[in-house]
Amino acid sequence: MNAxxxxxxxxxxxxxxxxxxxxxxxxxxxxxxxxxxxxxxxRAVAEQADVALGTLYRYFPSKIHLLVSAxxxxxxxxxxxxxxxxxxxxxxxxxxxxxxxxxxxxxxxDPNLTEALTRAFMFADASVSTEIHHVGMMLTSVLTExxxxxxxxxxxxxxxxxxxxxxxxxxxxxxxxWVTGRSSATDVETSMSVAVRLLLR
Amino acid sequence: MNAxxxxxxxxxxxxxxxxxxxxxxxxxxxxxxxxxxxxxxxRAVAEQADVALGTLYRYFPSKIHLLVSAxxxxxxxxxxxxxxxxxxxxxxxxxxxxxxxxxxxxxxxDPNLTEALTRAFMFADASVSTEIHHVGMMLTSVLTExxxxxxxxxxxxxxxxxxxxxxxxxxxxxxxxWVTGRSSATDVETSMSVAVRLLLR
DNA sequence: GCCATAATAGGAACACGTTCCACTTCCCGT
DNA sequence: ACGGGAAGTGGAACGTGTTCCTATTATGGC
Numbered sequence: 001m002n003a004x005x006x007x008x009x010x011x012x013x014x015x016x017x018x019x020x021x022x023x024x025x026x027x028x029x030x031x032x033x034x035x036x037x038x039x040x041x042x043r044a045v046a047e048q049a050d051v052a053l054g055t056l057y058r059y060f061p062s063k064i065h066l067l068v069s070a071x072x073x074x075x076x077x078x079x080x081x082x083x084x085x086x087x088x089x090x091x092x093x094x095x096x097x098x099x100x101x102x103x104x105x106x107x108x109x110d111p112n113l114t115e116a117l118t119r120a121f122m123f124a125d126a127s128v129s130t131e132i133h134h135v136g137m138m139l140t141s142v143l144t145e146x147x148x149x150x151x152x153x154x155x156x157x158x159x160x161x162x163x164x165x166x167x168x169x170x171x172x173x174x175x176x177x178w179v180t181g182r183s184s185a186t187d188v189e190t191s192m193s194v195a196v197r198l199l200l201r
Numbered sequence: 202m203n204a205x206x207x208x209x210x211x212x213x214x215x216x217x218x219x220x221x222x223x224x225x226x227x228x229x230x231x232x233x234x235x236x237x238x239x240x241x242x243x244r245a246v247a248e249q250a251d252v253a254l255g256t257l258y259r260y261f262p263s264k265i266h267l268l269v270s271a272x273x274x275x276x277x278x279x280x281x282x283x284x285x286x287x288x289x290x291x292x293x294x295x296x297x298x299x300x301x302x303x304x305x306x307x308x309x310x311d312p313n314l315t316e317a318l319t320r321a322f323m324f325a326d327a328s329v330s331t332e333i334h335h336v337g338m339m340l341t342s343v344l345t346e347x348x349x350x351x352x353x354x355x356x357x358x359x360x361x362x363x364x365x366x367x368x369x370x371x372x373x374x375x376x377x378x379w380v381t382g383r384s385s386a387t388d389v390e391t392s393m394s395v396a397v398r399l400l401l402r
Numbered sequence: 403g404c405c406a407t408a409a410t411a412g413g414a415a416c417a418c419g420t421t422c423c424a425c426t427t428c429c430c431g432t
Numbered sequence: 433a434c435g436g437g438a439a440g441t442g443g444a445a446c447g448t449g450t451t452c453c454t455a456t457t458a459t460g461g462c
Contacts (some may be wrong), residue, residue, distance in 0.1 A: 014458090014459085016458085017409090020410095038448095040375035041447090041448065042448075042449060042450080043448080044447090049412080051411090052410055052411040052412060052413090053411090053412080053413080053450090054409095054410070054412080054451090054452085054453095055410055055411075055414090057449095057451080058409080058410085059451075060451080061450095062449080063448095063450090065322060071347040079260075093446065112339060119324065120367055121325070122323045123320065123323070124376055124381060125381040125382055126381060126383060126384075128384030129382070129383045132383060133383075142273060162395045162399070163399060165395075166367075166371055166392075166395065166396045168374075169209070169373075169375065169392070169396075170367055170370040170371060170374075172371075172374050173370035173371075173373050173374055174370065175425075176448085178327060179429080180324075180326040180327060181326055181327030182325075182326075182330045182333060182334075183325055184337060191366070191367075191370070194363045194366075194367065195367045195370075198363065198367060198386070198399075198400055199399055199400070215428095215429085217428090218439090221440095239418095242417090242418065242419085243418075243419060243420080244418075252440080252441090253440060253441040253442060253443090254420090254441090254442080254443080255421090255422085255423095255439095255441070255442085255443095256439080256440050258419095258420075258421080259439075259440080262414090263419080263420080264418095264419065264420090287445075360419095366449070
């Protein structure tokens with residue numbers, strides 16, 4: 001259907017193809033986790049996934065597509081792991097801070113992986129917009145959910161969505177500063193607290 | 202003094218060296234303006250600046266250093282052009298919106314250049330922190346100046362600096378979305394208005 | 403089962419950032 | 433003026449993302 005975008009899960013007919021795709025993403029995550037963005041080399045991914053280089057490019061048309069797709073999968077996995085559980089905190093500010101703090105802590109545990117995925121996200125151009133949009137929506141919805149009342153069935157207001165977008169932007173910028181070694185993990189948490197306090201007052 | 206950082210203007214003794222540095226940055230801007238990040242090829246820069254490739258790398262140890270340095274020079278130039286002139290607008294919100302709107306308009310006029318510089322900025326790692334910090338400080342100070350009273354001699358408060366940083370982060374994220382073709386120039390202006398309204402209320 | 407077509411393997415080739423080397427030119431201290 | 437070290441030249445070479453080509457293998461319709 002679309003040669004410019006990576007093959008998504010659904011349009012992969014055979015089980016062998018879904019298996020290949022999984023192997024490729026697993027190899028990507030493993031290499032990224034070991035050595036970051038630079039260690040995710042297309043030849044290495046192909047070899048570790050036991051797939052030819054040309055096949056890798058058939059599934060993911062660029063290194064950026066590959067990494068952003070891997071980011072999307074990890075994000076989904078992480079979201080699924082905590083779906084349904086209520087977010088602790090009495091106020092929107094407390095809950096958003098909780099979510100951001102926990103996520104930041106997870107990312108700190110695997111700096112190389114975080115670096116690889118964040119860099120890919122920031123470097124992605126329009127040809128990756130589908131995958132980027134997917135991740136962006138997940139991020140915004142996590143934040144609006146944390147901001148809203150915990151019943152969860154009500155749609156977030158326009159204002160809440162706008163605030164969530166701003167928080168997401170600040171978070172991305174801070175993350176870039178961290179993964180590129182320009183600021184510390186503590187700096188990220190501080191930035192986020194400040195932004196949340198300013199926006200949710 | 203520092204082999205990892207690019208040679209700054211001050212530590213360049215001879216006039217011939219300052220002239221070379223200027224030619225290199227001019228070539229960088231010209232190529233970026235014509236074809237964006239990808240068009241800034243080190244061989245092309247060297248040739249257009251009439252300098253050997255090795256010399257280019259002596260002045261700027263990587264393509265990223267080169268582009269971020271060029272960004273710093275352009276930023277300074279633009280700041281110098283409007284120094285002293287009072288910023289129109291009765292409220293901090295209006296003044297900040299004015300500054301952001303004008304800057305966004307300037308950037309829109311040369312999308313390729315903006316793309317090249319923004320991408321370099323987001324891709325820069327710790328080895329470029331000096332240059333990055335330089336640009337970051339200029340950006341924050343432009344914003345605090347717009348936020349403060351127009352007398353200008355008073356230092357900005359901690360709160361103002363924090364708000365300026367958040368606005369800067371949102372601006373960068375939006376800019377990345379724009380230069381990578383994921384959002385329109387109008388989207389950038391909208392994002393910024395929303396962020397400014399939320400932060401300066 | 404058999405054929406047409408698509409998918410994959412395997413790997414050469416190319417582009418561009420980066421490094422390196424041998425040689426030349428410039429510039430400063432004496 | 434000159435000798436020596438720093439700076440510059442020109443270009444080869446290397447690594448990695450990307451493209452491309454041919455041979456082989458899987459797949460789906462008859």
